[in-house]
Amino acid sequence: MAQIRDVAKLAGVSPATVSRAYSDPSKLSESTLHRVMAAADELKYKPSSLAQLFREKRTNTVLVMVPDIANVLFARVVSGIERVAVENKYNLIVSDTGDNAEIETVGVEMVETYRADGVIQLGERPLSELHPEGEQCTIPFVQAISADPRGRYPTVGIDDRKAAAAMGSYLLSQGHRRIGVLAGLENRVVTQERLAGFKDSLALADVTFDEVAVEYDTYSMAGGERAATRMLSRKDDLTALFCMSDEIAIGAIRAAHDQGFILPRDLSISGFDNIEFGKYCTPPLTTVMQPAEQIGEVAMSLMCDTLRGQTLPKAHEMLPTELVVRASVQKLP
Amino acid sequence: MAQIRDVAKLAGVSPATVSRAYSDPSKLSESTLHRVMAAADELKYKPSSLAQLFREKRTNTVLVMVPDIANVLFARVVSGIERVAVENKYNLIVSDTGDNAEIETVGVEMVETYRADGVIQLGERPLSELHPEGEQCTIPFVQAISADPRGRYPTVGIDDRKAAAAMGSYLLSQGHRRIGVLAGLENRVVTQERLAGFKDSLALADVTFDEVAVEYDTYSMAGGERAATRMLSRKDDLTALFCMSDEIAIGAIRAAHDQGFILPRDLSISGFDNIEFGKYCTPPLTTVMQPAEQIGEVAMSLMCDTLRGQTLPKAHEMLPTELVVRASVQKLP
DNA sequence: ACATTCATTACAAACGGTTTCATTGCAAGC
DNA sequence: GCTTGCAATGAAACCGTTTGTAATGAATGT
Numbered sequence: 001m002a003q004i005r006d007v008a009k010l011a012g013v014s015p016a017t018v019s020r021a022y023s024d025p026s027k028l029s030e031s032t033l034h035r036v037m038a039a040a041d042e043l044k045y046k047p048s049s050l051a052q053l054f055r056e057k058r059t060n061t062v063l064v065m066v067p068d069i070a071n072v073l074f075a076r077v078v079s080g081i082e083r084v085a086v087e088n089k090y091n092l093i094v095s096d097t098g099d100n101a102e103i104e105t106v107g108v109e110m111v112e113t114y115r116a117d118g119v120i121q122l123g124e125r126p127l128s129e130l131h132p133e134g135e136q137c138t139i140p141f142v143q144a145i146s147a148d149p150r151g152r153y154p155t156v157g158i159d160d161r162k163a164a165a166a167m168g169s170y171l172l173s174q175g176h177r178r179i180g181v182l183a184g185l186e187n188r189v190v191t192q193e194r195l196a197g198f199k200d201s202l203a204l205a206d207v208t209f210d211e212v213a214v215e216y217d218t219y220s221m222a223g224g225e226r227a228a229t230r231m232l233s234r235k236d237d238l239t240a241l242f243c244m245s246d247e248i249a250i251g252a253i254r255a256a257h258d259q260g261f262i263l264p265r266d267l268s269i270s271g272f273d274n275i276e277f278g279k280y281c282t283p284p285l286t287t288v289m290q291p292a293e294q295i296g297e298v299a300m301s302l303m304c305d306t307l308r309g310q311t312l313p314k315a316h317e318m319l320p321t322e323l324v325v326r327a328s329v330q331k332l333p
Numbered sequence: 334m335a336q337i338r339d340v341a342k343l344a345g346v347s348p349a350t351v352s353r354a355y356s357d358p359s360k361l362s363e364s365t366l367h368r369v370m371a372a373a374d375e376l377k378y379k380p381s382s383l384a385q386l387f388r389e390k391r392t393n394t395v396l397v398m399v400p401d402i403a404n405v406l407f408a409r410v411v412s413g414i415e416r417v418a419v420e421n422k423y424n425l426i427v428s429d430t431g432d433n434a435e436i437e438t439v440g441v442e443m444v445e446t447y448r449a450d451g452v453i454q455l456g457e458r459p460l461s462e463l464h465p466e467g468e469q470c471t472i473p474f475v476q477a478i479s480a481d482p483r484g485r486y487p488t489v490g491i492d493d494r495k496a497a498a499a500m501g502s503y504l505l506s507q508g509h510r511r512i513g514v515l516a517g518l519e520n521r522v523v524t525q526e527r528l529a530g531f532k533d534s535l536a537l538a539d540v541t542f543d544e545v546a547v548e549y550d551t552y553s554m555a556g557g558e559r560a561a562t563r564m565l566s567r568k569d570d571l572t573a574l575f576c577m578s579d580e581i582a583i584g585a586i587r588a589a590h591d592q593g594f595i596l597p598r599d600l601s602i603s604g605f606d607n608i609e610f611g612k613y614c615t616p617p618l619t620t621v622m623q624p625a626e627q628i629g630e631v632a633m634s635l636m637c638d639t640l641r642g643q644t645l646p647k648a649h650e651m652l653p654t655e656l657v658v659r660a661s662v663q664k665l666p
Numbered sequence: 667a668c669a670t671t672c673a674t675t676a677c678a679a680a681c682g683g684t685t686t687c688a689t690t691g692c693a694a695g696c
Numbered sequence: 697g698c699t700t701g702c703a704a705t706g707a708a709a710c711c712g713t714t715t716g717t718a719a720t721g722a723a724t725g726t
Contacts, residue, residue, distance in 0.1 A: 001445065004683060014706045019684055029704060050447035051682035054387040055711050061426070069415065070408045079403045082429045086436075091448070093394070094427040096415045103419075112334065114383035114712095115424070221613050250613045257615065280554050280583045282590065282615035336712060347676045352714055362674065384712035388681055447682095 002043035011039035063116040067099040080296025144299035154315040161197035168201025175332030176240040184219040224251025246271035284326035335376035344372035396449040413629020477632035487648040494530035501534025508665030509573040517552040557584025579604035597663040617659035
């Protein structure tokens with residue numbers, strides 16, 4: 001590969017001039033610029049990014065930590081991040097962490113070893129748990145999806161509690177009173193938030209929450225299927241299931257269907273997230289829209305701001321959600 | 334951030350010694366090593382990857398070009414790539430190219446500007462179309478999913494033609510004779526291959542192919558819904574639909590359902606790829622399993638081999654597919 | 667006691683650019 | 697005609713590591 005001095009020699013100028021031809025062509029005379037570019041062309045010269053970045057001490061790269069890249073919701077967020085990254089000439093290193101603290105710690109270290117300029121975290125773990133300095137850590141960090149308003153770094157997400165309450169209220173408005181909850185993993189913040197929101201809606205309508213009617217499992221179709229099976233064999237008087245993700249709801253639909261329920265006549269099921277597939281379920285899924293791509297876009301914008309040195313004092317963006325009414329929840333007579 | 338010379342000074346040694354403390358501790362005396370490490374610890378020193386990589390002229394990074402990261406199949410392949418990448422200490426830069434030739438060209442250039450050591454392409458475009466030197470180009474390149482046995486670089490994928498033929502034969506074995514084809518984008522190699530395979534199966538069974546019974550659209554649920562709607566309004570004597578992806582099939586199920594078809598009684602529908610959702614469709618989707626994660630794993634392994642200088646003469650791995658029989662295809666009486 | 671060997675460690679060059687500062691030459695101003 | 701100012705360019709330092717080579721000193725052999 002040709003280097004800058006080869007080009008300089010061929011063009012009869014100094015390396016500095018060649019460098020300037022790329023970084024600020026206006027500094028060169030017409031004729032020199034032309035000569036340099038011709039020489040560069042002939043030698044097929046391309047500046048080594050590695051050398052440039054080394055000198056600049058920046059990588060133009062942002063690390064995205066995703067708990068599971070094969071999850072459609074996360075994939076859509078990454079898609080949004082990507083779009084803004086390209087606009088701003090940043091590269092993305094994507095790391096599928098499997099929600100593993102150790103892998104995430106290594107990820108954060110990449111900033112200190114100059115492999116990435118900053119980190120966007122799609123998981124729930126806050127920076128303070130991933131760095132020995134804890135709260136003092138000043139790494140450019142943005143947390144997406146699971147917004148943590150107490151954190152000292154920018155955050156984007158939705159108001160899970162409010163959104164869950166909205167869905168709860170909708171179910172109540174349709175006449176449902178005995179509602180089972182198919183929750184995700186119990187130790188997740190998002191699970192607790194959505195559960196709290198659901199309880200809020202019950203309290204608001206003076207309906208007592210049935211502590212027994214909660215089943216926890218993984219955030220997946222298989223988890224939803226298992227949870228629903230357990231729930232339906234335990235409680236036979238439910239008229240609706242409040243599922244904490246569309247995937248859980250889809251698993252629940254399968255389970256209910258297999259147990260002979262005619263949907264939505266015998267049982268209403270609501271989802272959460274609004275993944276594309278929900279629209280194509282039978283019955284189509286009533287759910288809460290979460291603006292995944294937009295969350296990604298805002299997250300990357302915040303990262304860009306941070307890297308430009310704009311210390312956003314407290315950027316905790318809560319993006320709006322929306323109730324998506326389809327057929328899987330039915331109005332009781 | 335502390336640098337190597339700070340550590341050297343504190344430990345009372347030269348920078349070279351500190352460097353060796355990390356790269357080959359056995360070269361140092363017990364006491365020196367201990368002193369260096371203590372100093373490094375105290376200063377919280379971490380070697381700058383940027384400087385290291387610059388010197389090594391390697392990035393330990395592989396670029397993955399994905400036509401659409403939000404597509405579940407691609408996401409699963411990336412997941413497989415990721416797994417092997419981590420094992421081999423490589424980072425992944427993921428680029429969502431939107432199947433855009435220009436973006437892909439820029440991606441390939443990243444190797445020449447030392448931003449990545451090699452490229453894994455999940456799209457169909459071969460390297461020769463993405464580099465001015467065409468066939469002569471010697472960039473480390475692996476093509477996954479759409480295997481191109483004529484290319485001069487390693488390739489992993491499935492035998493689309495054979496797999497499609499297997500599904501065609503299965504439909505025929507279930508008594509179907511009037512089968513509509515819901516194809517993906519017409520200009521894609523994969524579309525042509527799967528169509529050819531389907532025709533192969535008809536020829537084998539002496540069934541004549543109905544040229545009219547093909548509808549092209551995008552590889553998506555919306556595309557499948559549109560294609561199915563067109564197809565069903567045009568041909569009313571079909572007993573089955575051969576869909577070129579699960580997403581198309583899922584869209585087709587919706588369309589058929591909306592037109593009053595009872596599935597699978599009135600119409601059989603087959604998919605392709607075996608994405609997770611297929612199992613949760615109503616009716617559950619009969620499809621062809623494509624080992625997505627494994628394709629990713631093999632692709633990254635091939636990339637590692639290439640980067641280690643093992644010039645694999647002709648590595649065109651064809652991974653096995655499998656017919657997944659579920660309920661969406663019914664046996665005709 | 668001196669030469670030889672070997673284990674440690676230091677010195678300095680190299681990686682490929684960018685950037686600061688200095689120099690040159692030419693045009694304009696007095 | 698001499699100074700001044702500016703545009704164009706070059707020389708050299710610098711970014712933070714790694715590594716080849718040289719130097720040092722202790723241990724060994726004769």
